[in-house]
Amino acid sequence: MMPEFQVSCPQSLAELGAEVSRLEGEVLFLSGGTDLILELRSGQRRADWLIDISQVPELQYIKVESRLNGLLKIGSGVTFTQLSSNALVWENAQCLAQAGKQMGSTQIRNRATLGGNIASASPAGDSLPALVALEAEVTVEGPGGARTLAVAEMLADTENALKARELVTEIAVPFAEPRVERRSAFVKIGSRTQVSIARLSLAAVVELENGIIRKLRLAVGALGKAPLRLENLERDWNGQPVRPEMAAELAQRLTETVDKAIPGRQSQAYKRQAVQALAYDIFAELFPEQGLSQGGGGNDRR
Amino acid sequence: MELEFKVNDKAYSLEVDPESRLLDVLREELGLTGAKEGCGEGECGACTVIMDDLAVNSCLVLASQARGKEILTVEGLAANGELDRMQQAFIDNGAIQCGFCTPGMLMSAKALLLREPNPTEEEIRTALAGNLCRCTGYVNIVNAVKDAASAEETEGSV
Numbered sequence: 001m002m003p004e005f006q007v008s009c010p011q012s013l014a015e016l017g018a019e020v021s022r023l024e025g026e027v028l029f030l031s032g033g034t035d036l037i038l039e040l041r042s043g044q045r046r047a048d049w050l051i052d053i054s055q056v057p058e059l060q061y062i063k064v065e066s067r068l069n070g071l072l073k074i075g076s077g078v079t080f081t082q083l084s085s086n087a088l089v090w091e092n093a094q095c096l097a098q099a100g101k102q103m104g105s106t107q108i109r110n111r112a113t114l115g116g117n118i119a120s121a122s123p124a125g126d127s128l129p130a131l132v133a134l135e136a137e138v139t140v141e142g143p144g145g146a147r148t149l150a151v152a153e154m155l156a157d158t159e160n161a162l163k164a165r166e167l168v169t170e171i172a173v174p175f176a177e178p179r180v181e182r183r184s185a186f187v188k189i190g191s192r193t194q195v196s197i198a199r200l201s202l203a204a205v206v207e208l209e210n211g212i213i214r215k216l217r218l219a220v221g222a223l224g225k226a227p228l229r230l231e232n233l234e235r236d237w238n239g240q241p242v243r244p245e246m247a248a249e250l251a252q253r254l255t256e257t258v259d260k261a262i263p264g265r266q267s268q269a270y271k272r273q274a275v276q277a278l279a280y281d282i283f284a285e286l287f288p289e290q291g292l293s294q295g296g297g298g299n300d301r302r
Numbered sequence: 303m304e305l306e307f308k309v310n311d312k313a314y315s316l317e318v319d320p321e322s323r324l325l326d327v328l329r330e331e332l333g334l335t336g337a338k339e340g341c342g343e344g345e346c347g348a349c350t351v352i353m354d355d356l357a358v359n360s361c362l363v364l365a366s367q368a369r370g371k372e373i374l375t376v377e378g379l380a381a382n383g384e385l386d387r388m389q390q391a392f393i394d395n396g397a398i399q400c401g402f403c404t405p406g407m408l409m410s411a412k413a414l415l416l417r418e419p420n421p422t423e424e425e426i427r428t429a430l431a432g433n434l435c436r437c438t439g440y441v442n443i444v445n446a447v448k449d450a451a452s453a454e455e456t457e458g459s460v
Contacts, residue, residue: 007303007320007366034362037323038343050320054367081356105432106410108344110356111363194431195345 005040008051013058016051020143020165023049029167030054031077032111034104035120053077059115059169062086070175076115076168080104083114083127093173095130095184095203098299102126102188105195115168121155121226128155129203129221130186132229136173142166155226176215181208185285187299188221189274198222200271202254202278206286213237220254223261223271230257244290251279307368309334310378318365325349325360327368328375336376336405340434347433350406351375357413359432376405379412388412391450392443399437407433411447419454421447 007030008023010016020027025048030036032054039045053059059077064070072092074083083089084100103109103117103126117127118138131138131151139148142165151171154160162168176182184205190196201221207214216234219227233253237246254275262268280295305318309332318327328334328351337360340348344359351360352374379386388408391397398404407430414421414429421429426447427440435443 005320007364009366009369030364030367032362033364033367034344034359037362037364041342050364052364052367055369105344105347106413106429107347107350107357107359107432108362110358194428 005047006049008049009055010051010053011055011057013056016053016056016167019051020167023051025049027051027165029119031113031116031119032079032108034108034112035116035122053167054111054113062088064088064092068174069177072173072175074114074171074173076113076118076170078114080109080112080114080117080127081106084109092175093130093134093184095133095186095205096127096136096173098186099126099130099188099201099203102186102194102299108195114171118151118154118168118171119162121161123225124198124201124222126186126188126198126201126221129201129219129227130184131171131173132219132227133184133203133205133217134173135205135217136171138168139170139172140166141169148172152226152229176207179209180214182206183208183286185282185299187278187281187285189278199267200274200278202275202282203227204282204286208242211241213240213242220257220261220275223258228257228261230254242287242290244292247280247283247290247292250283251276254279303366305365305369307371307373309373310375310381311372320364320366322365323361324351324353324358324363324365324368324373327365328360328373334375334377337409338402338405340402340406344432345434346403347406347410347430348403350409350433352409352413352416355413355416357410357429357432374409374412376408379408386412387453388415388447388450391446391453395442395446395449397438397442397446399435403433403435403437407435407443411443411450414447415451415454420451423448 008019010019027049028047030050030052059075061075080100080103084097089097117125136151138151186203188198188201203219205217216237218230221227255272258272258275277295284292284294306315338348340346342361344362349360353371410433426444
């Protein structure tokens with residue numbers, strides 16, 4: 001049996017807000033519950049109150065807004081099943097759809113939410129490298145009002161982390177400038193091809209203009225507390241035409257990144273090899289016209 | 303706290319502990335012991351039931367989160383005393399050995415056919431990836447789901 005707590009079940013955002021101010025003691029938000037229920041049962045976390053947000057309709061939407069170059073806006077209550085079966089997400093944030101498709105099992109994807117994945121901030125969280133590579137922003141609402149910040153900032157900095165009674169409400173992915181072609185992909189490696197926690201994951205977003213790279217963002221997951229960006233490589237490749245030799249260079253740079261991130265760690269020997277396969281997987285997926293084969297995994301094999 | 307929901311087409315209004323999971327209420331309050339507690343962590347799928355047409359691990363859903371929902375358990379598959387064609391297909395294909403995983407397998411497979419009446423083998427394997435079987439291996443189970451799908455299709459086209 002779990003330690004005792006009470007559950008509050010708001011059916012709207014207004015009711016939710018009222019409950020947040022009314023309830024006393026330690027308050028936690030419950031969404032899909034696929035992590036939190038286990039943490040409560042094991043005693044890893046405790047609460048006086050759970051506010052169940054899984055039936056708040058205002059947190060469940062996927063839409064495109066025309067502000068700036070366009071934005072994909074996702075309510076934090078959207079499940080991984082909804083995320084990975086939505087045409088707007090595939091069209092505008094393919095790496096996020098791919099990450100959603102590979103997270104957990106069907107049963108888990110039917111419950112787990114994007115907001116929950118961000119709030120849990122597991123180093124192996126599948127959506128996180130995709131969101132970081134997409135330069136997504138997150139809106140957080142709490143007793144002190146609302147704030148919007150980059151997902152990367154929230155994950156990297158304890159100062160920016162979620163505070164008590166703060167709730168992730170929305171995720172926004174900015175579009176590329178007009179006439180720029182954006183491609184993205186997410187690949188991961190775990191102990192089996194399905195239902196596995198990522199040992200390593202990799203998300204890439206590339207923007208091309210006439211075959212020239214004009215913006216590249218790469219984020220590696222499960223290598224540190226938060227996804228790791230490859231900023232040097234991103235800078236080096238800017239302005240360059242895509243060439244097949246870049247796959248090997250990517251593999252090399254990722255190996256160096258692993259060596260630097262987890263020197264002497266037991267998993268280093270494995271991860272410095274595995275990351276090379278991910279490099280070839282993602283390169284083949286991003287640039288099929290280069291005619292390179294994948295590194296042994298990739299989304300086609302799953 | 304009060305919980306109002308439907309299980310196998312029957313409406314219930316129950317007093318439940320806030321800490322109870324959907325699995326606890328099904329098994330202990332309603333006596334529906336088809337859904338099993340295997341790992342209790344969402345890895346094995348033995349507790350799978352269908353909630354509003356979607357397969358879920360009932361060990362990872364608090365009972366209160368099922369308020370207003372329609373739950374289908376393995377008991378609801380043969381509600382009128384006649385086996386569902388998915389159940390019959392499992393028997394015909396030897397897809398059952400000890401039986402512990404079977405209710406969960408059936409509900410994951412059923413949820414797949416609700417969404418995709420004519421699934422590919424890959425879709426079947428993905429739908430069952432969160433259900434572990436330690437006896438039969440998965441070949442007979444996948445064959446059973448294929449059988450049930452084609453039976454459904456034949457029936458639908460007549």
